[in-house]
Amino acid sequence: MLGITSAVLYATVSLAPAFLLPLQAAGAGRGYKAMTLASVTAAACISVFQSLLFAGADMLSAGSLLIGLAAPLALIAALLLIASPRFSRVPFVLRSLGGGLFVALIAFPAFVWALSQPGVREMLDEAVAMAASSLGLEAADSAALFDGMKGVLSASFGAVLFLFLYASAWSGARLGRRWRFIRAAKAAFASLPKDGQLPDPELASARTAEYSDLGSDEPALPPVLSEYRVPQALVWLLLASWAMILASRYIPSPAVVSVAWNVALSVSICYGVQGLAVAGALLGRIGMAPARRVLAALFIVLVLLGGTIGLVAAAVIAVLGTLETWIPLRAVNTQGE
Structure with a gap:
């Protein structure tokens, strides 16, 4: 289904x-x-x-x-x-x-x-002509459109x-985990003794964990955000790709530029998510844990809206995630807790 x-x-x-x-x-x-x-x-x-x-x-x-x-x-x-x-x-x-x-x-x-x-x-050609006609524009040059599409695709x-x-x-994965927990919790409570007493919380929790276990059929899922970490070696790939982009201004090579931009953007996305994890941990330390989800949602909306502010916000959060490669920003002392 x-x-x-x-x-x-x-x-x-x-x-x-x-x-x-x-x-x-x-x-x-x-x-x-x-x-x-x-x-x-x-x-x-x-x-x-x-x-x-x-x-x-x-x-x-x-x-x-x-x-x-x-x-x-x-x-x-x-x-x-x-x-x-x-x-x-x-x-x-x-x-x-x-x-x-x-x-x-x-x-x-x-x-x-x-x-x-x-x-x-x-x-x-037909699609371009129809779009231009519906917008009341002059006929567009399909050859130029093809060249533009290839440039955008490659970059x-x-x-x-x-x-x-x-x-x-x-x-x-987030949706599926919630779905699994709800199904397991329903099955667990249905299996508890019906003696008119309130169910034992520990037994209910144990049954829920039992019904949630998929055994060898457990897929390899993404970690929760608080446990998300980018392998340290990828920072060199990130730096190398951005260095290639800068070098391409003096040694132009379309193929190298295309690869460099795609690698740089992809790895930057990974570090951006790590930046969100770091920001969430820092907010938790100053007592703003309840506001983390709201602020994360606002940040995502800001980035999606684009513009200079969105670009700067995305860059800042990616740099924050990259910094954790050398500075353990999420490290906390749990002794005595």
């Missing part, structure tokens, strides 16, 4: 950014086998839907199918790889970066090849896919 829900979300277009959430929630809530079944179902439904959509518009071709299927199917496969129990000992950040690389290596070449096909070019395509995969894995 969650696989069908995922496909429906993708088909709505407006809710497509959430189409991976049901799949990750299935894994966190019911186990990796349930996640695999939901993912296969979603992939099949999306493939059929996209094929029928292009066929109905008389645009069915290898190029159009690649554009319509390469990214969603690669994202579904990457999400499964990230959650695989076989990789549970690998830090979540490394699994996510590997998954993002996997998606980029599949989707980007597929997009570039598809955009070079005559049928896809004609389809884009940020991998980072955008990584962010989408990373956020879906994290958000879906």
